Amino acid sequence: MPPTESNTTRKNLLSAGITVFAKKGYKEATVREICKQADALNINSINYYFGSKQGLYREILELIFSEYNRHAPSPAPDLTPEKRLKRFITTFCTMLYKGGAAESDLTAIFVSEMTSPSPFIQDIVDRYNRPRVEANMDMLRELLGPDAPDAMVRDCLVSVSGQILYYSFAWPVFSRLFPEHSTQATYAQWADHVFTFSMGGIHVLKKQLKSQSQEDMT
Amino acid sequence: MPPTESNTTRKNLLSAGITVFAKKGYKEATVREICKQADALNINSINYYFGSKQGLYREILELIFSEYNRHAPSPAPDLTPEKRLKRFITTFCTMLYKGGAAESDLTAIFVSEMTSPSPFIQDIVDRYNRPRVEANMDMLRELLGPDAPDAMVRDCLVSVSGQILYYSFAWPVFSRLFPEHSTQATYAQWADHVFTFSMGGIHVLKKQLKSQSQEDMT
DNA sequence: AAAATATTAATACAACCGTATTAAATTAGG
DNA sequence: CCTAATTTAATACGGTTGTATTAATATTTT
Numbered sequence: 213m214p215p216t217e218s219n220t221t222r223k224n225l226l227s228a229g230i231t232v233f234a235k236k237g238y239k240e241a242t243v244r245e246i247c248k249q250a251d252a253l254n255i256n257s258i259n260y261y262f263g264s265k266q267g268l269y270r271e272i273l274e275l276i277f278s279e280y281n282r283h284a285p286s287p288a289p290d291l292t293p294e295k296r297l298k299r300f301i302t303t304f305c306t307m308l309y310k311g312g313a314a315e316s317d318l319t320a321i322f323v324s325e326m327t328s329p330s331p332f333i334q335d336i337v338d339r340y341n342r343p344r345v346e347a348n349m350d351m352l353r354e355l356l357g358p359d360a361p362d363a364m365v366r367d368c369l370v371s372v373s374g375q376i377l378y379y380s381f382a383w384p385v386f387s388r389l390f391p392e393h394s395t396q397a398t399y400a401q402w403a404d405h406v407f408t409f410s411m412g413g414i415h416v417l418k419k420q421l422k423s424q425s426q427e428d429m430t
Numbered sequence: 431m432p433p434t435e436s437n438t439t440r441k442n443l444l445s446a447g448i449t450v451f452a453k454k455g456y457k458e459a460t461v462r463e464i465c466k467q468a469d470a471l472n473i474n475s476i477n478y479y480f481g482s483k484q485g486l487y488r489e490i491l492e493l494i495f496s497e498y499n500r501h502a503p504s505p506a507p508d509l510t511p512e513k514r515l516k517r518f519i520t521t522f523c524t525m526l527y528k529g530g531a532a533e534s535d536l537t538a539i540f541v542s543e544m545t546s547p548s549p550f551i552q553d554i555v556d557r558y559n560r561p562r563v564e565a566n567m568d569m570l571r572e573l574l575g576p577d578a579p580d581a582m583v584r585d586c587l588v589s590v591s592g593q594i595l596y597y598s599f600a601w602p603v604f605s606r607l608f609p610e611h612s613t614q615a616t617y618a619q620w621a622d623h624v625f626t627f628s629m630g631g632i633h634v635l636k637k638q639l640k641s642q643s644q645e646d647m648t
Numbered sequence: 649a650a651a652a653t654a655t656t657a658a659t660a661c662a663a664c665c666g667t668a669t670t671a672a673a674t675t676a677g678g
Numbered sequence: 679c680c681t682a683a684t685t686t687a688a689t690a691c692g693g694t695t696g697t698a699t700t701a702a703t704a705t706t707t708t
Contacts, residue, residue: 219685237546334606375589377592381545384547385547408634410631415634416627416629420626437655471657472657475655476696478656
């Protein structure tokens with residue numbers, strides 16, 4: 213039985229796995245290529261250390277999402293909801309685009325797990341995404357006011373998330389339409405834009421809510 | 431040489447290919463499964479009619495994008511930019527979500543082509559996406575005013591597109607966070623929300639532009 | 649109807665996949 | 679230092695893939 217202690221081959225396999233899984237996707241990534249990338253001449257090392265190709269991938273997924281979780285903003289109920297929205301957008305954009313949209317291996321695996329999820333997605337969503345989503349729903353509810361229905365709060369969260377995530381999955385198309393653009397160089401401006409744009413959207417919806425409740429009075 | 435005339439086996443292979451490529455992705459879809467789905471007992475029929483697996487996929491791609499193009503709104507310069515934006519959002523959401531976000535085969539292939547593009551992506555983008563993007567940029571420029579810099583116009587287009595596309599690629603995660611939600615039932619409301627939200631964002635940016643130019647006056 | 653062509657069918661093949669097996673080499677413990 | 683355990687190495691195996699080959703059948707053309 214391989215122990216879990218510090219082992220350089222094991223670590224090499226993990227980081228090589230991240231690289232190859234990101235570039236090729238789960239199915240097209242081969243254990244032979246990962247081993248070669250990890251300077252492990254024997255193709256059996258993945259089975260030795262992780263039981264199987266899927267075992268390696270599971271461990272990589274855990275590694276990536278806990279890393280995301282570590283960088284994500286800790287709850288700060290003392291901040292105004294505006295500042296919390298700004299923080300959410302900025303840190304998310306930074307995580308996704310700081311190293312460049314297409315170049316980041318972690319972003320690539322993150323996206324492939326969204327579009328074609330592995331068997332581990334339910335667990336990942338429950339442990340990592342759900343708590344953050346609930347916190348963000350609360351934040352948006354504060355921004356929209358207590359009269360905002362749940363559907364509207366959810367729609368706003370989707371509007372914000374959709375903007376943030378766009379480059380991460382549409383990059384192969386976008387980069388061909390705007391070849392000169394670089395998310396690495398402009399991710400901070402993009403975060404600013406998403407914040408401004410979204411505050412405008414939220415403002416309109418809030419106003420719309422108010423006029424509706426006034427109509428109900430008459 | 432196989433002729434291009436009407437042939438039921440050929441058509442069966444095309445529609446079976448759409449189904450299987452959508453469900454499995456290009457690599458994991460096998461010619462054997464496609465042939466079985468098409469009631470073609472011989473696994474050689476794909477090579478016979480399309481030369482190769484890739485040849486079948488290329489023809490399917492062409493079929494899908496020309497279909498998208500057919501449903502997309504024709505240019506209507508007489509309409510106000512607001513109405514054109516509304517039309518753009520509505521028709522796009524309808525195309526993507528009318529049959530349900532996860533269930534639509536065309537949407538699945540569309541998304542997989544965005545996230546992990548085939549060798550044909552450049553040609554597809556040039557012939558189908560670029561003209562629409564340019565028309566939408568013009569529309570947004572009208573909404574933002576003549577002072578709006580190109581980067582702002584482009585950012586707004588990304589903001590709108592990101593919202594529209596969100597469900598198409600994030601569905602495996604979103605549906606686990608909100609299991610009761612159905613895009614099929616609510617795609618029209620979603621289009622309404624995206625329009626309202628985006629007009630709010632555009633309005634704020636326009637106001638911001640105006641105040642900036644006033645500062646420049648002093 | 650006969651000949652030419654198009655289509656379907658069945659099988660073969662080389663390449664690749666993940667994993668199992670077995671042996672050699674290295675390291676750790678007494 | 680020698681034994682036991684861990685790690686690396688090399689190879690084998692069964693399965694699946696896309697495609698090529700060859701033959702049989704159906705369709706069209708003359």
